[in-house]
Amino acid sequence: MFEIIKAEMLTDNIYKLVVNAPNVAHACQPGQFLIVRTDEYSERIALTICDYDREAQTVTIVLQAIGASTMKMLSLKEGDRFADVAGPLGQPSEFVHEDIDELKKKKYLFVAGGVGTAPVYPQIKWLKERGIDFDVIVGTKSRDTLILEKEMEAVAGDHLYITTDDGSYKRHGMVTSVIEDLVKNEGRHYDVCVAIGPMIMMKFVVKLTKELDLPTIVSMNPIMVDGTGMCGACRLMVDGQVKFACVDGPEFDGFKVDFDGAMKRMALYKTEEGRKLLELQEGDTHKGNCGGEK
Amino acid sequence: MGEFDVKVRVPVREQEPEVRAKNFDEVCLGYNKEEAMQEASRCLNCKKPFCVEGCPVSINIPGFIEKVKDGDFEAASRIIAESSSLPAVCGRVCPQESQCEGVCVRGRMGDPVSIGKLERFTADWARENNIKPRVNAERKNKKVAVVGSGPSGLTCAGDLAKAGYDVTIYEALHKAGGVLVYGIPEFRLPKEKVVEPEIENVKALGVKINTDYIIGKSKTVDELIEDEGFDAVFIGSGAGLPMFMGIPGEQALGVYSANEFLTRNNLMKAYLDNYDTPINCGKKTVVVGGGNVAMDAARTALRLGSEVHIVYRRSEKELPARAEEVHHAKEEGIQFDLLTNPKEILSDENGNVTGIRVIRMELGEPDESGRRKPVEVAGSEYEIECDTVIMALGTSPNPLISSTTKGLEVNKRKCIVVEEETGATSREGVYAGGDAVTGAATVILAMGAGKTAAKSIDEYLSGK
Numbered sequence: 001m002f003e004i005i006k007a008e009m010l011t012d013n014i015y016k017l018v019v020n021a022p023n024v025a026h027a028c029q030p031g032q033f034l035i036v037r038t039d040e041y042s043e044r045i046a047l048t049i050c051d052y053d054r055e056a057q058t059v060t061i062v063l064q065a066i067g068a069s070t071m072k073m074l075s076l077k078e079g080d081r082f083a084d085v086a087g088p089l090g091q092p093s094e095f096v097h098e099d100i101d102e103l104k105k106k107k108y109l110f111v112a113g114g115v116g117t118a119p120v121y122p123q124i125k126w127l128k129e130r131g132i133d134f135d136v137i138v139g140t141k142s143r144d145t146l147i148l149e150k151e152m153e154a155v156a157g158d159h160l161y162i163t164t165d166d167g168s169y170k171r172h173g174m175v176t177s178v179i180e181d182l183v184k185n186e187g188r189h190y191d192v193c194v195a196i197g198p199m200i201m202m203k204f205v206v207k208l209t210k211e212l213d214l215p216t217i218v219s220m221n222p223i224m225v226d227g228t229g230m231c232g233a234c235r236l237m238v239d240g241q242v243k244f245a246c247v248d249g250p251e252f253d254g255f256k257v258d259f260d261g262a263m264k265r266m267a268l269y270k271t272e273e274g275r276k277l278l279e280l281q282e283g284d285t286h287k288g289n290c291g292g293e294k
Numbered sequence: 295m296g297e298f299d300v301k302v303r304v305p306v307r308e309q310e311p312e313v314r315a316k317n318f319d320e321v322c323l324g325y326n327k328e329e330a331m332q333e334a335s336r337c338l339n340c341k342k343p344f345c346v347e348g349c350p351v352s353i354n355i356p357g358f359i360e361k362v363k364d365g366d367f368e369a370a371s372r373i374i375a376e377s378s379s380l381p382a383v384c385g386r387v388c389p390q391e392s393q394c395e396g397v398c399v400r401g402r403m404g405d406p407v408s409i410g411k412l413e414r415f416t417a418d419w420a421r422e423n424n425i426k427p428r429v430n431a432e433r434k435n436k437k438v439a440v441v442g443s444g445p446s447g448l449t450c451a452g453d454l455a456k457a458g459y460d461v462t463i464y465e466a467l468h469k470a471g472g473v474l475v476y477g478i479p480e481f482r483l484p485k486e487k488v489v490e491p492e493i494e495n496v497k498a499l500g501v502k503i504n505t506d507y508i509i510g511k512s513k514t515v516d517e518l519i520e521d522e523g524f525d526a527v528f529i530g531s532g533a534g535l536p537m538f539m540g541i542p543g544e545q546a547l548g549v550y551s552a553n554e555f556l557t558r559n560n561l562m563k564a565y566l567d568n569y570d571t572p573i574n575c576g577k578k579t580v581v582v583g584g585g586n587v588a589m590d591a592a593r594t595a596l597r598l599g600s601e602v603h604i605v606y607r608r609s610e611k612e613l614p615a616r617a618e619e620v621h622h623a624k625e626e627g628i629q630f631d632l633l634t635n636p637k638e639i640l641s642d643e644n645g646n647v648t649g650i651r652v653i654r655m656e657l658g659e660p661d662e663s664g665r666r667k668p669v670e671v672a673g674s675e676y677e678i679e680c681d682t683v684i685m686a687l688g689t690s691p692n693p694l695i696s697s698t699t700k701g702l703e704v705n706k707r708k709c710i711v712v713e714e715e716t717g718a719t720s721r722e723g724v725y726a727g728g729d730a731v732t733g734a735a736t737v738i739l740a741m742g743a744g745k746t747a748a749k750s751i752d753e754y755l756s757g758k
């Protein structure tokens with residue numbers, strides 16, 4: 001189990017893997033995630049499910065190397081095995097439970113930022129298979145960091161709007177300017193917006209969609225450990241209440257999420273992960289800082 | 295050994311406090327053969343053994359102790375195995391002072407017999423000498439699924455396998471053992487030496503363990519019955535969901551639930567250099583709570599190099615932790631700020647914890663638990679400077695199973711409702727026990743519940 005069937009480098013630090021994981025492939029739905037552990041010494045890393053094939057019993061995951069454990073994954077090849085793949089975890093996207101006829105009356109706007117494109121893909125695929133309308137905006141730094149363009153295009157056709165921060169490909173500018181363009185200038189109407197990407201992007205999308213009175217769902221990706229509601233590492237404030245992203249989410253009502261608090265919590269682990277990465281690259285000089293020692 | 299006073303228990307060897315405060319090796323070293331036989335000789339072999347009544351799984355205590363006294367350790371281990379499948383664990387973590395040892399007749403005039411330490415000795419001896427549990431040869435053609443591999447699940451699975459059933463455990467995490475592997479630290483319950491072999495013993499009975507398998511997500515309880523053809527299901531999924539106080543500042547950086555802190559260190563082995571898991575505990579740590587979980591978190595932080603304070607709102611007498619843990623924690627230099635309760639966690643502009651504001655408490659009238667209720671002393675607030683806060687306030691069952699199983703009754707604390715004598719839930723063929731039913735309790739109660747359910751499942755399936 002957990003064999004890597006296919007491995008593909010999408011950019012210089014984003015990797016796409018097709019993994020044999022019958023326990024996940026059998027049940028997963030758009031919106032859910034899984035947890036992988038590369039080997040005995042690795043952390044448990046939460047990753048969104050980008051695609052699944054129930055018959056072949058495989059799932060597709062897309063990962064960006066940011067810490068020690070994700071760096072390690074980059075060295076995996078076809079035929080290698082993960083120590084663990086557990087899931088699916090979290091709640092499926094809301095629309096999965098909705099009445100199809102009701103859904104057909106709605107129009108969805110998806111906003112994907114960076115690796116956030118990966119979790120958006122199964123959502124639009126699901127909707128497309130059921131004949132539901134949507135537009136998709138994909139934003140990324142530049143042409144080199146754009147991922148899954150062909151796959152997205154195959155599903156979304158001319159409903160796909162790509163924008164780059166530096167203008168090196170297609171539109172120039174942030175995803176928010178595309179939203180403004182579509183809604184304000186072209187007068188398009190949407191019933192629901194789904195925004196998935198870096199925390200800061202989601203924060204600004206929500207700021208705009210609030211003004212536009214466009215209900216917005218965001219997918220939160222805080223640090224997780226177990227993914228089953230046991231540790232509370234993934235907690236965030238939603239509407240003034242403590243929620244656990246792994247069991248209550250990962251998707252939440254964007255208007256109610258405390259983004260600033262969530263971003264601060266990310267920062268802690270970023271530096272810890274960063275330290276781990278340094279340790280991996282430079283040797284054993286960065287372990288922990290307990291007792292204030294180095 | 296010096297002069298033997300029959301009223302006093304044979305002392306057990308331990309690592310010195312100054313030494314162990316800096317390592318993760320087991321604190322208590324246990325008895326050797328001679329010490330165990332001498333301690334066993336203190337047992338009065340009572341006609342009416344209160345200790346057995348005090349034991350949630352009714353181990354034949356005088357029976358096994360008599361064998362220890364005679365030096366027949368294999369026979370002693372077989373007697374324990376009749377009632378318990380995890381004796382090396384229980385000998386280390388049971389609250390003996392409020393169970394078997396609490397009612398030992400020897401305790402009326404002196405020290406009670408060290409039943410826990412003798413159980414531990416016997417189980418360790420059996421493991422070191424490769425004594426394996428015996429299996430019932432007669433196989434029954436029926437399948438039972440067990441959800442969760444903590445003490446309740448392992449016990450239920452072990453008993454059913456012994457009775458000839460085909461048993462599969464489904465475990466959400468990557469390692470079997472439940473709290474025994476992710477919660478209780480190495481220095482109290484060694485993983486490779488003690489927990490893993492006990493789990494291997496359960497496997498040796500024919501039990502299959504599927505890790506990385508989340509019931510309610512990968513498959514639901516209904517799918518186990520309908521698609522996978524299980525004839526009965528036992529739910530022993532524990533009570534893992536940590537509670538927070540709801541005070542300001544709990545989202546600050548450096549505030550952990552005890553479960554996160556302990557999981558990072560125990561399951562994910564952050565304390566070992568060759569593991570990738572980060573753990574961040576600073577110069578001074580405040581642990582909030584007074585149970586075993588709080589003691590474990592505090593003593594872990596201490597070993598990682600931090601100064602540690604325990605903040606608990608009642609007095610020493612009410613500390614729910616095992617007496618031995620409190621004693622060890624004090625010896626190691628952990629400070630107890632008793633009758634004190636947090637009001638707010640303070641942090642700097644980057645959101646890092648800088649301290650905790652607390653208020654003094656005094657004990658008022660007894661509350662529904664019979665303990666005197668702590669009330670705030672007006673105007674007594676003060677601040678404790680610290681950079682890490684660990685919340686050890688208790689846990690409740692997670693909703694993964696209750697929210698995905700049709701017709702499974704839960705109470706308002708999200709605990710699964712069962713018939714106490716049988717462990718039967720509101721769903722036919724579905725049984726439950728352990729922390730998932732009681733809320734956070736003890737290893738031995740979870741084992742007791744697993745046993746009860748195994749017996750009921752056997753009766754249910756025999757009648758089918």
Ligand SMILES: Cc1cc2nc3c(=O)[nH]c(=O)nc-3n(C[C@H](O)[C@H](O)[C@H](O)COP(=O)(O)OP(=O)(O)OC[C@H]3O[C@@H](n4cnc5c(N)ncnc54)[C@H](O)[C@@H]3O)c2cc1C
Binds near residue numbers: 228465478729
């Ligand atoms: C830090 C700490 C210290 C403790 N110290 C002591 C002590 O000294 N003495 C004592 O007697 N007790 C102690 N306890 C309490 C004791 O450990 C528990 O009461 C006992 O482990 C409960 O057993 P259980 O089988 O009900 O559940 P658990 O041990 O919690 O096991 C449940 C298992 O089920 C798994 N699971 C949950 N949901 C699912 C799902 N949907 N699908 C599949 N698997 C699932 C979990 O991952 C877990 O492995 C302590 C607890 C903690 C946290």
Ligand code: FES
Binds near residue numbers: 224225226228232246
């Ligand atoms: S990841 Fe541990 S509770 Fe969510």
